[in-house]
Amino acid sequence: xxxxxxFGQYTALIQASSGLFANDPGLLxxxxxxALGSLPxxxxxxxxxxxxxxxxxxxxxxxxxxxxxLQHLQMTADVAAAFHCGVPNLNCYLMVVVGxxxxxxxxxxxxxxxxxxxxxxxxxxxxxxxxxxxxxRSDSLNSLLLTDGIYIRVNESCRIDKPVxxxxxxxxxxxxxxxxxxxxxxxxxxALRVLLCDHSQSPATPHLSSEVxxxxxxxxxxxxIYDIEESMPSTHRHWQLNAxxxxxxxxxxxxxxxxxxxxxxxxxxxxxxxGCFTSLSGLAVLTGEQIVSxxxxxxxxxxxxxxRQLFKNAVFDxxxxxxxxxxxxxxxxxxxxxxxxxRNILASADAxxxxxxxxxxxxxxxxxSHGATTGQLDEQALFYMQSRGIPRDEARRMLTQAFMxxxxxxxxxxxxxxxxxxxxEKRLNGDSASCSTCATACHSNTAGA
Amino acid sequence: xxLLEVRNLHAGIEGKEILxxxxxxxxxxxxxxxxxxNGSGKSTLSGVLAGDPRFTVTAGSATFHGVDLLSLSxxxxxxxGLFLSFQYPVExxxxxxxxxxxxxxxAKRKYLGQEPMSAADxxxxxxxxxxxxxxxxxxxxxxxxxxxxxxxKKRNEIFQMAVLEPxxxxxxxxxxxxxxxxxxxxxxxxxxxxxxxxxxxxxTHYQRLLxxxxxxxxxxxxxxxxxxxxxxxxxxxxxxxxxxxIKQEADKL
Numbered sequence: 001x002x003x004x005x006x007f008g009q010y011t012a013l014i015q016a017s018s019g020l021f022a023n024d025p026g027l028l029x030x031x032x033x034x035a036l037g038s039l040p041x042x043x044x045x046x047x048x049x050x051x052x053x054x055x056x057x058x059x060x061x062x063x064x065x066x067x068x069x070l071q072h073l074q075m076t077a078d079v080a081a082a083f084h085c086g087v088p089n090l091n092c093y094l095m096v097v098v099g100x101x102x103x104x105x106x107x108x109x110x111x112x113x114x115x116x117x118x119x120x121x122x123x124x125x126x127x128x129x130x131x132x133x134x135x136x137r138s139d140s141l142n143s144l145l146l147t148d149g150i151y152i153r154v155n156e157s158c159r160i161d162k163p164v165x166x167x168x169x170x171x172x173x174x175x176x177x178x179x180x181x182x183x184x185x186x187x188x189x190x191a192l193r194v195l196l197c198d199h200s201q202s203p204a205t206p207h208l209s210s211e212v213x214x215x216x217x218x219x220x221x222x223x224x225i226y227d228i229e230e231s232m233p234s235t236h237r238h239w240q241l242n243a244x245x246x247x248x249x250x251x252x253x254x255x256x257x258x259x260x261x262x263x264x265x266x267x268x269x270x271x272x273x274x275g276c277f278t279s280l281s282g283l284a285v286l287t288g289e290q291i292v293s294x295x296x297x298x299x300x301x302x303x304x305x306x307x308r309q310l311f312k313n314a315v316f317d318x319x320x321x322x323x324x325x326x327x328x329x330x331x332x333x334x335x336x337x338x339x340x341x342x343r344n345i346l347a348s349a350d351a352x353x354x355x356x357x358x359x360x361x362x363x364x365x366x367x368x369s370h371g372a373t374t375g376q377l378d379e380q381a382l383f384y385m386q387s388r389g390i391p392r393d394e395a396r397r398m399l400t401q402a403f404m405x406x407x408x409x410x411x412x413x414x415x416x417x418x419x420x421x422x423x424x425e426k427r428l429n430g431d432s433a434s435c436s437t438c439a440t441a442c443h444s445n446t447a448g449a
Numbered sequence: 450x451x452l453l454e455v456r457n458l459h460a461g462i463e464g465k466e467i468l469x470x471x472x473x474x475x476x477x478x479x480x481x482x483x484x485x486x487n488g489s490g491k492s493t494l495s496g497v498l499a500g501d502p503r504f505t506v507t508a509g510s511a512t513f514h515g516v517d518l519l520s521l522s523x524x525x526x527x528x529x530g531l532f533l534s535f536q537y538p539v540e541x542x543x544x545x546x547x548x549x550x551x552x553x554x555x556a557k558r559k560y561l562g563q564e565p566m567s568a569a570d571x572x573x574x575x576x577x578x579x580x581x582x583x584x585x586x587x588x589x590x591x592x593x594x595x596x597x598x599x600x601x602k603k604r605n606e607i608f609q610m611a612v613l614e615p616x617x618x619x620x621x622x623x624x625x626x627x628x629x630x631x632x633x634x635x636x637x638x639x640x641x642x643x644x645x646x647x648x649x650x651x652x653t654h655y656q657r658l659l660x661x662x663x664x665x666x667x668x669x670x671x672x673x674x675x676x677x678x679x680x681x682x683x684x685x686x687x688x689x690x691x692x693x694x695i696k697q698e699a700d701k702l
Contacts, residue, residue, distance in 0.1 A: 378539075379502070379503075380539050381539050381540075381541050383500075383501055383502060383523060384535065384539040385549070385552075385553075386500070386522065386524045387499050387523050387524075387526075387527055387532075387533050387535075388527055388549070388550075388553040388609060388613065389527035389554075389556045389557045389613065390524060390549075390553050390556050391522075391556055392522070392523075392524065394552060394556065398544050398548070398549075399541070399543075399544070401543070402541065402542060402543025402592075403543065405543040
C-alpha cells in the first residue's frame, strides 16, 4: 500500500468515527483539529526525507494497516495493575501506558507538593493553554490519532528527587498503532527526572509505537530524560522529542536502544535562553536486521550556552544504524560552545552505518566541533586479550562494552548508570529481549496476568 | 621432556618471509636469551609463538609440552601455559584491570574444568601478585595500561605473568623504555617467579637485562635463523664486539 493512501486511510477512519469524539476532552480535540490542517504538508516532507534510512521514513513506518484504539477501550487494565518494577532501588512515581491507555499506579497517586501528573483526558482547564503551547511542534500523525497522554508539571522552585517513570507496554493479538504523548512542563528553578521504558509482550504482533515527548524547561530549571527501548523486532517506533530551554536551564536527554525492530528517533531542541547547558546522548546495540536512526537538530539561539552530543552504535550482523546530527548556531548565539561526537563500530561485513554530522554556524564568536568515526574493533587489543586467555568472543564483547561505556558514564543519576552498564553487558552477551528474561525484570509479575 | 621444541619454523607477514627455519629447544627450569640486530625476526618469533594473527606460518612446527602449539588459538596457548610479555603493551580504554584479569583467570579455570574463582579469593590473589612487582593498588581500578608510564606498563606485564603462572614466558624487549630502578623491579619479579618447572625466553638487544635475569643459553637470531648459540659469555662478547662479526660469519655460510 502506498503511504499517501495509508495516511488517507487513517484520516478517513478518524472522520468516519467522529461521532465517537463527541465527548472528547478539549485538549485532544484541539490537537486533532490542528493536525488535520498540517498533515498534508507534513506527509510531503516525510516522503522527501533522504536523511534517514528508507525503513525509518515516516511514510514507510506508518504505511502498514495497523488498527487504532480510537474508542479508547481499556481492555488491558489488569496488565497495568499487575505491573511490578524490579529495577533495584529505582523508587519512582510510576505510570504505565498499556497500548495508548494511561494507568496511574498507586505510587503516582500521592505526589509530593509541586509535582502534578494528569492524563490528557482530564487535564485541568487552567493547564490546557500551557500544554498546548508546549505541544506546538508535534508530529501531526501522532496528534491526529492521540486518544490519551500524560501531562507532567513541576511547579516553580520544586526540585523533585524521585524520578517519574513511564513504562510503555504493548500487548495485543492484532496489529496496532499506539500513539503516546508526554508533555513535560518544568517551571522556573525546578528539577525533574523522567525515565521512559518501552517494552512489548506480544512478540508475534506487528506494532508501531508513535511517541512524542514535548518538554519546556523554564528559567534555571533542570530536566533529565532517560529513555530505554527494549521491545521486540515486531515493534517499530517513531519517537520524537521536542524541547525548548529558557535562560540558565539544563536539559539532559539520553536514549538507550537495547532491542526493537525499526526505530526512528528524532530530537528537536531549541536553546532559546542564555547560559544553558544541553546534553544529548544515545547508544544502540544492533543485531539481526534491526535498524535505528537518531536524527537530532539542536538550535542555539541564546548566548553563552554549551551543548554536548554523543551518540554511539555497535552494529552487528545485517543491522543498520544511522546518525544525522545538525547543530545550528544562530547569529544571536554569541559564545556558544557546541561539541558533537558520533562513533560507531561495524562488527560484521554486512552491518551498515550512515553518519552525517553537520554544523551550521551563523555567528563569529563560537567554539564548535564535530566528529564521526566508524570502524572495527582494535585487532591489537583483541590479540592482547586473547594472549591472556580471554576467548575472542568474550574479548569482543568486553571491547564493545568498553566502547559504549562513556555514553553511560555521562549519566549523573548513579542508580540508573549502574543499571545501564549491566543491561548493556547482558545485551552483548546475547540475552533475549523477551519480557520473561528481560534484565529489567520490570513486569515479571505479569506472566500470569 | 622438552617444554618447547621449535623445528624449521618459517613465518612471515603479508607475503614477506621473516623467519627462515628457526630451531629451538627449551627444557623446564631454563632461561634462554635471544639476541640479535634489529629486523632479525625476534619479535616475529615471539608473535608467532603466541599466535599473533598478523603473522602467517608457512612451514615447520612448534611443540609445547607435547601439544601442537601452532594449531591452537591464542587464548588456548595461554591456557596451555604460554605467556608473552609485550614489547608494547596495548592500552584498552574502558576495560578495567580488575575485569580484565578476572576474565583471564576465569577463562583459564573454565578451560581446566574448574569453577570460577570467588570474588574474595580473586582479590586476595591480586593483592599477593601485585607485591611481586610492587604494582600500585590504584592501577587495578584503572583501564588496562591506559595512562600507565612505560615502567608501569612493563611491571603490569610481569604482574599478569605472576597471576597466570605460565610454564613458558616470553619477555619481548621487556627492558626497552625502562629506567634502572624499574628494570631492577621487573627483573626481580621475573626471578621470583622462576621455578624448576617453568622456563623463560628473554628477547633483548642489550646485555644489561641479562645482568639481572641470568640466562643459561644465549641464541643469536639473524635474518630469521638462529646462527649462533652459546652460554652467558656470548652476551658479554656481543656487548664488547657488536654484531658485525656474527653477521660476517653468518653471511659467509
